[in-house]
Amino acid sequence: MATVSRVLNGKEVVREETLRQVLAAAETLHYVPNVAARSLSIRRSHTVGIVLPDVHGEFFSEVIRGIDVAARHAGYHILVSGSHSDVGEMLEVLGAMRGRVDGLIVMAPDVAHASLHQSLPSDLPLVLLNSTDEGRDAITIDNYGGAQAMMRHLAGLGHVHIAFIKGPAQNADARERLRGFRHAMRGLGVTATRHLELAGDFTEESGHAAALKILTLAPRPTALFAANDAMAVGALAALAEAGTAVPGEMSVAGFDDIPIARYVAPPLTTIRVDIADLGRRAFGLLLGAIEQPAGSAAGRRDCIATTLIVRKSSCSPAIHTTTSARPDRKLRGRRKGEES
Amino acid sequence: MATVSRVLNGKEVVREETLRQVLAAAETLHYVPNVAARSLSIRRSHTVGIVLPDVHGEFFSEVIRGIDVAARHAGYHILVSGSHSDVGEMLEVLGAMRGRVDGLIVMAPDVAHASLHQSLPSDLPLVLLNSTDEGRDAITIDNYGGAQAMMRHLAGLGHVHIAFIKGPAQNADARERLRGFRHAMRGLGVTATRHLELAGDFTEESGHAAALKILTLAPRPTALFAANDAMAVGALAALAEAGTAVPGEMSVAGFDDIPIARYVAPPLTTIRVDIADLGRRAFGLLLGAIEQPAGSAAGRRDCIATTLIVRKSSCSPAIHTTTSARPDRKLRGRRKGEES
DNA sequence: CATCCGGATGTAACCGCTTACATCCAGCGC
DNA sequence: GCGCTGGATGTAAGCGGTTACATCCGGATG
Numbered sequence: 001m002a003t004v005s006r007v008l009n010g011k012e013v014v015r016e017e018t019l020r021q022v023l024a025a026a027e028t029l030h031y032v033p034n035v036a037a038r039s040l041s042i043r044r045s046h047t048v049g050i051v052l053p054d055v056h057g058e059f060f061s062e063v064i065r066g067i068d069v070a071a072r073h074a075g076y077h078i079l080v081s082g083s084h085s086d087v088g089e090m091l092e093v094l095g096a097m098r099g100r101v102d103g104l105i106v107m108a109p110d111v112a113h114a115s116l117h118q119s120l121p122s123d124l125p126l127v128l129l130n131s132t133d134e135g136r137d138a139i140t141i142d143n144y145g146g147a148q149a150m151m152r153h154l155a156g157l158g159h160v161h162i163a164f165i166k167g168p169a170q171n172a173d174a175r176e177r178l179r180g181f182r183h184a185m186r187g188l189g190v191t192a193t194r195h196l197e198l199a200g201d202f203t204e205e206s207g208h209a210a211a212l213k214i215l216t217l218a219p220r221p222t223a224l225f226a227a228n229d230a231m232a233v234g235a236l237a238a239l240a241e242a243g244t245a246v247p248g249e250m251s252v253a254g255f256d257d258i259p260i261a262r263y264v265a266p267p268l269t270t271i272r273v274d275i276a277d278l279g280r281r282a283f284g285l286l287l288g289a290i291e292q293p294a295g296s297a298a299g300r301r302d303c304i305a306t307t308l309i310v311r312k313s314s315c316s317p318a319i320h321t322t323t324s325a326r327p328d329r330k331l332r333g334r335r336k337g338e339e340s
Numbered sequence: 341m342a343t344v345s346r347v348l349n350g351k352e353v354v355r356e357e358t359l360r361q362v363l364a365a366a367e368t369l370h371y372v373p374n375v376a377a378r379s380l381s382i383r384r385s386h387t388v389g390i391v392l393p394d395v396h397g398e399f400f401s402e403v404i405r406g407i408d409v410a411a412r413h414a415g416y417h418i419l420v421s422g423s424h425s426d427v428g429e430m431l432e433v434l435g436a437m438r439g440r441v442d443g444l445i446v447m448a449p450d451v452a453h454a455s456l457h458q459s460l461p462s463d464l465p466l467v468l469l470n471s472t473d474e475g476r477d478a479i480t481i482d483n484y485g486g487a488q489a490m491m492r493h494l495a496g497l498g499h500v501h502i503a504f505i506k507g508p509a510q511n512a513d514a515r516e517r518l519r520g521f522r523h524a525m526r527g528l529g530v531t532a533t534r535h536l537e538l539a540g541d542f543t544e545e546s547g548h549a550a551a552l553k554i555l556t557l558a559p560r561p562t563a564l565f566a567a568n569d570a571m572a573v574g575a576l577a578a579l580a581e582a583g584t585a586v587p588g589e590m591s592v593a594g595f596d597d598i599p600i601a602r603y604v605a606p607p608l609t610t611i612r613v614d615i616a617d618l619g620r621r622a623f624g625l626l627l628g629a630i631e632q633p634a635g636s637a638a639g640r641r642d643c644i645a646t647t648l649i650v651r652k653s654s655c656s657p658a659i660h661t662t663t664s665a666r667p668d669r670k671l672r673g674r675r676k677g678e679e680s
Numbered sequence: 681c682a683t684c685c686g687g688a689t690g691t692a693a694c695c696g697c698t699t700a701c702a703t704c705c706a707g708c709g710c
Numbered sequence: 711g712c713g714c715t716g717g718a719t720g721t722a723a724g725c726g727g728t729t730a731c732a733t734c735c736g737g738a739t740g
Contacts, residue, residue, distance in 0.1 A: 002719070002721080003720080004697095005697065005698060005699085006698095006719090009698085012699095013717075014719085015717090018718080032435075032438050033439070033696085033697075034380070034439055034695080034697070035438075035440050036376050036380040036383075036385065036439065036697090037696035037697040037725090038696080038697055039376035039379075039697090039725095040374070040377050040380050040696080040697075040725050040726065040727085041696080041697045041698045041724085041725055042697085042699095042725090043376075043725075045376065047440075056401075058398065060401040060404075060405075061396075061400040061401040064400075064404070064420065064422065065400075065422060068420065068421060068422055068423060069423060072433070077421070077436070077437070077440065078421070079417050079418065079419055079420075080418055080419075081412065082401075082404065082405060082408055083405050083408060083409060096417065099372060099373070099374055099375040099376065100375050259599075260599065260600040260603050263573070263603060263604055341691095341726095342691080342728080343689060343690080345727070345728060346688095346689090346728095346729095349728085352729095353687070353688075354689090355687090355688060373726085374725080374726050374727065376725085376726080377695090377725070377726035377728090378726080378727055378728080379695095379727090380697090380726080380728095381694080381695055381726080381727050381728045382727085382728065383695075682739105682740095683738105683740085684737105684738085684739075685736105685737090686737100687734105687736100688733105688734085688735090689732105689733080690731105690733070690734085691731085691732070691733085692730095692731090692732095693729090693731100694730105695726105695728085696725105697724105697725090698723105698724090698725085700722095700723090701720105701721085702721070702722095703719080703720070703721085704718085704720090705717095705718090705719105706715100706716100706717095707714100707715090707716100708713105708714080709713095
């Protein structure tokens with residue numbers, strides 16, 4: 001039976017003839033190796049765990065899809081647990097996965113929960129998604145670079161008064177995007193940006209509310225950059241209700257390129273993030289850590305690039321709207337007519 | 341050590357005092373039971389496998405979410421494998437899951453692949469999603485009922501000439517929706533419906549193409565019912581390009597209530613399917629089959645209810661458009677002016 | 681006081697595989 | 711002919727639990 005094991009694992013030399021016999025016998029007996037016994041013996045399950053918070057549809061599925069194909073390719077399986085609303089639940093699952101998996105991919109964008117980071121098992125290969133922690137491997141999105149790319153786009157169109165709708169304060173992605181915005185604004189010579197930064201929490205409603213506030217600013221910004229697409233969509237709705245033309249009177253930009261971004265009116269200019277790639281790379285990093293436990297010191301980083309997607313929601317600010325003249329719909333309407 | 345096992349499983353009587361000692365020791369030693377050893381011994385992994393074809397974002401994540409929460413609640417884990425483009429790949433994964441899971445939830449809506457059904461392990465509890473097979477447990481969506489509900493809605497508004505954009509011929513969901521449409525049409529006294537049924541394959545492009553064909557029918561239908569939302573969205577785009585007012589000249593309805601359905605212009609009237617519930621119930625059925633293997637004869641069925649969601653894309657047909665007058669854009673434009 | 685009883689705990693076989701080590705055997709050089 | 715060598719295969723000791731069965735022990739019973 002040692003020989004059978006050798007044949008099935010193919011890692012040792014077996015006589016050609018014997019090999020054939022074993023294979024034939026296995027075939028006729030419908031033999032299927034017992035996975036549990038093998039795991040017990042080699043202390044490896046060829047399974048990786050994925051723990052996600054309660055993230056939404058497209059993101060959730062794309063991350064998993066990315067990890068899934070990479071894992072399948074490497075002969076690994078994935079044990080998934082999503083929609084954890086609180087840290088306690090997450091820790092519980094993390095505990096239950098112990099022993100079942102060879103490594104873990106954990107997404108916990110809310111850096112606030114230091115308790116979680118402390119409780120992560122230290123004896124298991126682990127990579128973090130969209131959050132960092134000294135001494136642990138992590139994959140992040142190039143939020144800073146993406147935000148700067150969008151700002152370059154807007155600035156290139158001629159915008160200077162650009163408002164920004166922020167994400168949750170404790171969210172790592174949101175913070176980086178904000179950092180990118182601020183840096184770009186300084187580059188445009190605008191140093192006092194605080195009044196141009198509106199609070200938001202990544203929901204459509206918060207985007208809606210923030211957009212209404214932006215309309216009251218004087219001078220009124222000519223462009224609005226939301227830290228994610230959901231808020232940009234909310235903003236678009238608010239602007240439509242207020243009768244503000246997009247992009248005529250106000251350019252709007254988002255971040256993420258969620259699927260509906262191309263269907264809203266007007267289609268949204270945004271930053272695309274290749275989420276499946278995020279998953280793929282996370283698995284790659286994890287696999288490396290699993291296969292060479294003593295491998296290069298932990299703390300490896302990998303960053304996912306972003307792409308600027310220009311659609312119809314952004315354009316150059318019209319000359320007359322850059323002045324802070326109070327909006328007068330009839331008048332503007334006539335002027336528009338003259339122009340065309 | 342037998343006693344330790346008894347304490348940890350709590351299934352046998354142990355002296356109060358001993359129990360405390362064991363627990364204390366386990367605590368100080370950071371003892372964590374080895375899952376593989378336990379599975380080997382009790383021949384159960386407390387894990388269920390989920391195998392999905394290459395389905396899209398929202399559906400994928402919702403099904404998994406539904407199963408996930410139900411499973412977690414019951415102390416089970418889920419092993420996921422998605423995005424299988426062909427049957428061979430699916431079978432491979434199915435094989436690899438053998439021994440790793442106590443049961444399987446498989447989605448294979450393309451009934452055409454009888455080979456798959458034959459190759460499904462027969463010694464493992466298994467429930468099918470959106471496809472049926474004699475003698476196997478299955479959960480389906482109430483496609484027939486949903487389609488009828490939508491038809492009742494349209495008929496109630498006064499529509500009689502209703503076109504239908506079909507889904508892939510071998511897709512079980514698509515077939516049932518078509519059946520619902522036909523039955524309802526007979527109820528409306530329309531017996532020859534074939535010319536009102538346009539081919540489609542669940543993609544936006546096919547919906548776009550089908551809508552253009554519908555515009556050429558005489559008498560022109562006053563309503564269009566697509567077998568899924570993606571095609572309805574495509575149709576909406578086609579109608580907008582052709583300058584056909586929705587819902588004024590043509591009511592449009594879809595099926596699924598995908599997230600963007602509420603963001604398109606006009607918001608889409610559709611049939612909502614509670615997908616998370618689909619997953620939840622599938623797990624429930626599977627759990628039953630796992631816990632009483634000899635349980636009631638296999639072949640249990642469960643059906644997910646659907647809900648009619650009325651939005652802005654449907655309304656009563658204007659009186660003049662129910663006649664079969666040939667469309668004349670200028671003329672219709674003037675008439676409209678007179679009405680308002 | 682010997683026997684019996686039943687609850688609590690200890691013992692060891694077993695789950696099915698991997699793998700270090702033992703064994704076997706053919707070919708080789710001396 | 712003999713000891714060696716090395717490749718192929720057999721043997722058995724784990725891996726870390728579960729659980730049937732044996733054992734132990736204090737109290738009730740005859």
